[in-house]
Amino acid sequence: MRLRHALPSLLFLPCLLISPAQVAAANAPAPAPVPAPASAAPPAADIKPALRVLRDECVGCHKPGKAKGGLLLTTHEKMMKGGDNGVPLLPGKAAESLLYQLLLKDGDPHMPPKKDLTAPQITAIKTWIDSGASWDASVFDEAPAVRPVKLTAMPAGYQPVLALALSPDAKTLAVARANSVLLVDLGKPERPVSGRLEGHAEPVNALAWSRDGRSLVTGGFQKIITWDMTTRQQTRVITESLVGSITALVVDASGKTLFAADGETGGAGFLRRFDLASGKLLTTWKAHDDNVLSLRLSADGKLLLSGGADKMARLWNTENGTLKSFYEGHTNHVLSVAFNKDATRIATAGADREVKVWDVASREQDVSLGDKKIVFSGVDWTADGVSLAVITDKGTASVHTDLKKHVGEQRSETSREKRLTGVGEALTSVVITPDSKWVFAGSFEGRVHAWEVSSGKASEIKL
Numbered sequence: 459m460r461l462r463h464a465l466p467s468l469l470f471l472p473c474l475l476i477s478p479a480q481v482a483a484a485n486a487p488a489p490a491p492v493p494a495p496a497s498a499a500p501p502a503a504d505i506k507p508a509l510r511v512l513r514d515e516c517v518g519c520h521k522p523g524k525a526k527g528g529l530l531l532t533t534h535e536k537m538m539k540g541g542d543n544g545v546p547l548l549p550g551k552a553a554e555s556l557l558y559q560l561l562l563k564d565g566d567p568h569m570p571p572k573k574d575l576t577a578p579q580i581t582a583i584k585t586w587i588d589s590g591a592s593w594d595a596s597v598f599d600e601a602p603a604v605r606p607v608k609l610t611a612m613p614a615g616y617q618p619v620l621a622l623a624l625s626p627d628a629k630t631l632a633v634a635r636a637n638s639v640l641l642v643d644l645g646k647p648e649r650p651v652s653g654r655l656e657g658h659a660e661p662v663n664a665l666a667w668s669r670d671g672r673s674l675v676t677g678g679f680q681k682i683i684t685w686d687m688t689t690r691q692q693t694r695v696i697t698e699s700l701v702g703s704i705t706a707l708v709v710d711a712s713g714k715t716l717f718a719a720d721g722e723t724g725g726a727g728f729l730r731r732f733d734l735a736s737g738k739l740l741t742t743w744k745a746h747d748d749n750v751l752s753l754r755l756s757a758d759g760k761l762l763l764s765g766g767a768d769k770m771a772r773l774w775n776t777e778n779g780t781l782k783s784f785y786e787g788h789t790n791h792v793l794s795v796a797f798n799k800d801a802t803r804i805a806t807a808g809a810d811r812e813v814k815v816w817d818v819a820s821r822e823q824d825v826s827l828g829d830k831k832i833v834f835s836g837v838d839w840t841a842d843g844v845s846l847a848v849i850t851d852k853g854t855a856s857v858h859t860d861l862k863k864h865v866g867e868q869r870s871e872t873s874r875e876k877r878l879t880g881v882g883e884a885l886t887s888v889v890i891t892p893d894s895k896w897v898f899a900g901s902f903e904g905r906v907h908a909w910e911v912s913s914g915k916a917s918e919i920k921l
């Protein structure tokens with residue numbers, strides 16, 4: 459038992475002296491530590507720096523579902539329940555606390571396992587424990603600090619189309635392919651590429667037009683660029699506070715506010731509100747327990763819908779960012795979300811191989827599409843609410859109209875379905891034109907397919 463020597467003050471815990479089987483049995487409620495509210499403790503030390511260390515360096519391996527060493531560090535209560543070796547700290551006594559000892563050079567096992575914390579981080583933990591190890595849950599809802607990341611070149615041949623966005627006049631299709639944005643002119647029969655926006659070094663994951671079609675916003679790794687679409691020049695680059703990839707973008711109805719989703723891979727998903735003209739960050743809030751994968755604005759501009767890797771869809775008031783409702787039922791990532799015309803219904807596409815349609819007010823799921831065999835990677839609803847386009851990671855696509863609500867257990871005839879010819883490659887993003895005549899989808903291999911809905915026939919747009 460490697461931990462024992464590091465634990466002189468905690469040896470009263472019976473589990474350290476007995477066999478693993480007994481450990482499990484004896485491990486139940488760990489004895490409460492006797493707090494030593496040392497009179498020498500510095501008054502009201504700032505505990506946030508230490509909690510940020512736990513949040514950024516430890517919680518990844520000590521959270522529900524991944525409790526290494528049996529230890530959770532997500533709440534004070536869980537932390538004080540302790541891990542396989544009992545309670546990890548003695549408030550007021552850092553030097554005698556495992557949670558501090560393991561951070562030092564000779565910590566065994568050393569924490570975090572494959573890296574050394576900086577001296578200020580270790581000092582922050584020490585000061586925190588010495589001052590009584592109190593808690594401030596709000597720290598865990600803050601967006602993590604921006605970390606400098608060394609970017610490596612994208613592998614040659616990696617050209618995924620990760621986002622599509624149709625201009626409000628439906629004449630230009632913006633295609634995010636690898637780190638470029640291509641502008642396809644849909645007004646001409648041959649659909650030529652009429653422009654290219656270069657400004658990202660990393661793959662572009664998110665695109666959003668303003669409602670007047672004058673600007674396009676593009677999001678890559680820790681970077682948002684706004685473009686004037688008359689001159690096709692950059693108007694602003696936003697990097698402030700952004701962590702990880704920008705996973706979704708939406709410009710509000712007035713064209714003044716930008717909503718962006720970001721977060722570290724596998725970490726919490728944040729929504730941020732920016733003033734578009736100045737690029738100033740107005741607010742940030744934690745929206746999902748895992749990355750936000752999709753974001754939509756209702757037609758009246760009042761509601762924002764987000765889908766996340768935490769299996770949830772959530773509805774927000776755009777005005778103040780408060781949570782209005784949530785939709786729970788997918789058993790895997792919610793990959794894509796869409797509103798109907800008047801935001802009375804929403805569609806969510808899940809990695810659990812199901813598209814669900816929900817009644818917004820009752821939060822009941824009223825339609826389910828798919829036979830649970832294929833992952834649905836995208837949904838788009840026409841603004842008139844007539845047609846719902848759906849794509850899959852197996853290259854199939856379909857358009858659903860006349861979506862009826864479920865009656866009892868009956869699952870058939872929930873909609874009229876128009877199947878589009880399969881293209882045999884994983885599709886990543888979809889748009890349907892406002893007149894319901896065309897569906898465009900981007901693929902992981904870097905192509906954009908166009909289907910004429912009436913015939914179901916596919917053709918490829920030459921990029």
Ligand code: HEC
Pocket residue numbers: 461511512515516517518519520526527528529540541542543544546556557560561567569570571575
């Ligand atoms: C990469 C994953 C990882 C990270 C990051 C990590 N830990 Fe751990 N931690 C582990 C593993 C694995 C164990 C069990 C080690 C063993 O038993 O040998 C463990 C055990 C522990 C224990 C002992 C629990 C017990 O009761 O046995 C403590 C205390 C602890 N970690 C604290 C921390 C702190 C504090 C941080 C952040 C500074 C941290 N860990 C970061 C993986 C991690």
